[in-house]
Amino acid sequence: MARTPGLTVALICIGLTAPCVTHAWQATAAQPPKTDHAATDALNRMGAYLRTLTAFQVQSTTAREQVLDDGQKITIDGTVDLVVKRPNGLRADVITDEGSRTFFFDGRSFTIWARILNYYATVPAPATLGELGDVLSDKYGIELPLADLFFWGTDKSKAGAVTAAADVGPSQIGGVTCQHYAFRQEGLDWQVWIQNGDYPLPRKLVLTTTDDEARPEYSTVMTWNLAPSFNDLSFTFSPPSDALKIVLTDLKPGGGRQ
């Protein structure tokens, strides 16, 4: 991974003082958009590799910052256990301090289950995971956990939105040697740690929302299992006898896809 001299300067600065870092970024901003092709190539390679996976499990820890009215930030920790079978199976257990949600998708319907409250809602779903993300986001305002895993390497990826890309250097995430990359795009700075070698998987992701003055962050560290065990029942919700069925609010009643 060749580095440009400019980036080396920036890295040195990071180890020093905040004003120096600021200066480095300002210098970057003053120049034409600075894109390290090693970084964008790595992103593309990761996306292409993700598309080759027919089944996978990701267990991750997440931390999401919420900003209170007075600007104070509160971190909400959680875990995600995601099992995916392409093209039409998904199960995700999301547990945070705010509650528990399990998502099921079997190529026919989508279910969200609030395990503690024991409410669930089931709606018709498109046939593939690729379409599911759009419907959930646009029609119901639901974002799949670790949604980027479903976008990278597809035509829904917004790689073109990246305005700056840098190869930060090697890093150890959970004992795995990764390469650390940093990207900027409108309203968002983000970093991804990609496993070195033949399995270029994202091991860590950090998002900094830059169009909010409090700059809240979301971060997740992922552990991968490329040979998960499941059967078709894993992706279909079987409601407990005392579970209560409720409505999932359609944000676009009368419009959008079913």
Added chain:
Amino acid sequence: VRMLHPIRVSTAMVVMVALTQTGLAAQRRVAETSVNRTTRVNRDEHVNVNRTTNVNVNRDVNVNVHRDVDVNVDRRYYGVGCCYDPHPIATAAAVTTAAVVTAAVIGSVVHSLPPSCSVVVVGGISYQHCGATWYQPRFAASSVTYVVVTAPR
């Protein structure tokens, strides 16, 4: 699936906004969680959707309507296993919300239920009957909210 009449839905939206603007619902901004989502369509539209729904993204059962409420209050709930934690602060918050909504206006939205509700299933959809008021629990994005409805038939 029984859906609310559109007029009721829009009333619910108005009330939700009103509650938000008066600070009754904790107005929390959150970090983006997807690199690809933020710029996927119209960013502003998505942000609005995000923040509207995330106003209600709070703990199950009781919304921390006051930001000075101890964060730990709600966590107690998870050891309880059901729908209402009679913790004094939680109760106070819920009562405040209910009082402002004033005699449970049809279409208004609350984030937690008063005590002593019973579940009634009509047409396969679950309602909560609390005193004289009927609530329809719904998922608004991933959050559970309760819309005041007329008695289901």
